Amino acid sequence: MVTMRQNNSLVDVLTMYTDRLNEGRDMAAEVVRTFPEYAPDLAALLDLTRRLKAALMPVKPALAFRQALRANLLVARHAKLVPHITIRNPFRRQRIVLISAAIGSVVSVVVGVIAAQVIRNRTADRTHGLPSA
Amino acid sequence: MSENDEAALVERAKHDPEAFGVLYETHVDRIYNYIYYRTGSVRDAEDLTSRTFFRALRGIERYQQQGVPFSAWLYRIAHNLVANWHRDTSRRKVVYLDELSMVAESRPGPEDELEFIAEEAWLQGAIRQLDADRQLLLTLKFGEGLSNIEIGRIMGRSEGAIKSLYHRTLIALKKQLSREES
Numbered sequence: 001m002v003t004m005r006q007n008n009s010l011v012d013v014l015t016m017y018t019d020r021l022n023e024g025r026d027m028a029a030e031v032v033r034t035f036p037e038y039a040p041d042l043a044a045l046l047d048l049t050r051r052l053k054a055a056l057m058p059v060k061p062a063l064a065f066r067q068a069l070r071a072n073l074l075v076a077r078h079a080k081l082v083p084h085i086t087i088r089n090p091f092r093r094q095r096i097v098l099i100s101a102a103i104g105s106v107v108s109v110v111v112g113v114i115a116a117q118v119i120r121n122r123t124a125d126r127t128h129g130l131p132s133a
Numbered sequence: 134m135s136e137n138d139e140a141a142l143v144e145r146a147k148h149d150p151e152a153f154g155v156l157y158e159t160h161v162d163r164i165y166n167y168i169y170y171r172t173g174s175v176r177d178a179e180d181l182t183s184r185t186f187f188r189a190l191r192g193i194e195r196y197q198q199q200g201v202p203f204s205a206w207l208y209r210i211a212h213n214l215v216a217n218w219h220r221d222t223s224r225r226k227v228v229y230l231d232e233l234s235m236v237a238e239s240r241p242g243p244e245d246e247l248e249f250i251a252e253e254a255w256l257q258g259a260i261r262q263l264d265a266d267r268q269l270l271l272t273l274k275f276g277e278g279l280s281n282i283e284i285g286r287i288m289g290r291s292e293g294a295i296k297s298l299y300h301r302t303l304i305a306l307k308k309q310l311s312r313e314e315s
Contacts (some may be wrong), residue, residue, distance in 0.1 A: 006196035011300040015281060017298075022278035045303050048310070056255040056275035061165040065179050070157055075188055 010038050010045075018049055026050065135160065137277045140198050147194050157186055160204055164211050166276045171215045171255060181218060205287045212265055228313060259309055265300040270295065 017031050026045045058070060060066075134142070143150035164185055169178035188210050196206060260268060266288065273284045281295040288295065 011296050014300055014303060015296050018274060019280065022275070041253055048303055048307050051256055052260075052271060052274050052306075053253075055253045055260070056170060056271060058162075058166050058276045059169050060162050061182065062175075063180065066161060066283060069183055069186065070154060071162070072183075073157060074150050074154055076187070077153055077190055 010035075013038065013042070014045060014049065017046055018053075021049060021053055037102070136202075139203055142194070143193070143196065143198065153190060154194065156203065162209055163204065164207050167208065167272045168211055168215060169267065170257065170272055170276070171261065171265075172218065173261065177218065181211065181214050184214050188214070201289065203287065204263050204286055208269065208287060212269065215266065228287070242261055255313075256310075259306060259313065262309065263302065265305065267298065267305070270298055274299065288290060 013035055017027060020027050028043075028050065031046060032039065032043050114120060135186065138246045142152055142155060146156050161182065165182045168185070169175065171196045172178055185207060189207060191208075217269065241259055260271060263271075270284060273287060279287075281292045281299070285292050285295045302306070
């Protein structure tokens with residue numbers, strides 16, 4: 001406890017408590033007893049620290065995902081063909097579909113107008129453009 | 134892995150795919166963990182983790198050692214991707230139903246377990262309201278159990294600055310939680 005007492009700022013106390021907590025030792029009661037001068041805030045902050053530790057437990061990716069990504073990266077590296085993105089984001093995919101549909105619609109309308117104009121011109125040629133005898 | 138070993142491995146990875154594979158194995162869990170807590174979704178964490186490493190793969194030939202851990206560079210890539218993700222998804226919130234059922238199935242037990250899940254989710258939601266730097270700090274501290282010196286090297290700050298940032302983060306979070314509770 002002597003070493004604990006030497007660190008006398010609240011910032012240091014919180015850091016020390018968190019480091020011990022990460023080592024698996026919860027010394028909240030002892031810390032509160034040792035630093036009564038921080039009593040109003042300290043207990044609440046230590047409690048918050050404990051809750052954070054529980055809420056931020058390390059999570060790991062699924063093994064299948066991990067292995068598949070590694071394989072994809074190595075293949076891409078070997079081939080020197082790195083894909084620009086991996087399209088797994090549903091929003092991005094949806095956006096691509098919407099943009100493609102919009103472009104397709106515009107192209108269809110333009111082609112339709114041109115075709116109609118060509119047909120109209122040909123019809124007009126047949127009707128009025130015949131050479132007179 | 135020592136600093137020198139890592140530096141040598143990074144240099145090798147610029148030309149050797151297997152060396153890049155070793156770097157990937159070394160860092161994938163921590164990057165995934167960081168992204169998971171920034172997004173709160175397994176699906177998005179997998180997506181953004183993939184992008185982070187593909188982007189690293191594309192950029193590693195230009196990567197220059199600057200005396201900071203290689204993970205600092207990966208975290209920066211991940212941070213940028215998460216920021217873009219937040220921007221893209223800010224207009225609409227998507228909840229994947231299969232992920233909800235996965236969470237429910239992974240925690241057997243009745244009310245107390247549900248309360249635990251709710252408390253955890255609530256706290257994680259509050260953490261996601263913090264600045265990106267503060268979220269990274271908490272992830273490195275609690276997810277990886279790093280010391281302030283190690284966190285400082287990754288975040289490019291002094292030990293004292295990290296200590297102070299940690300204190301301010303706890304105070305801010307405490308106030309935020311008090312507001313929400315009341």
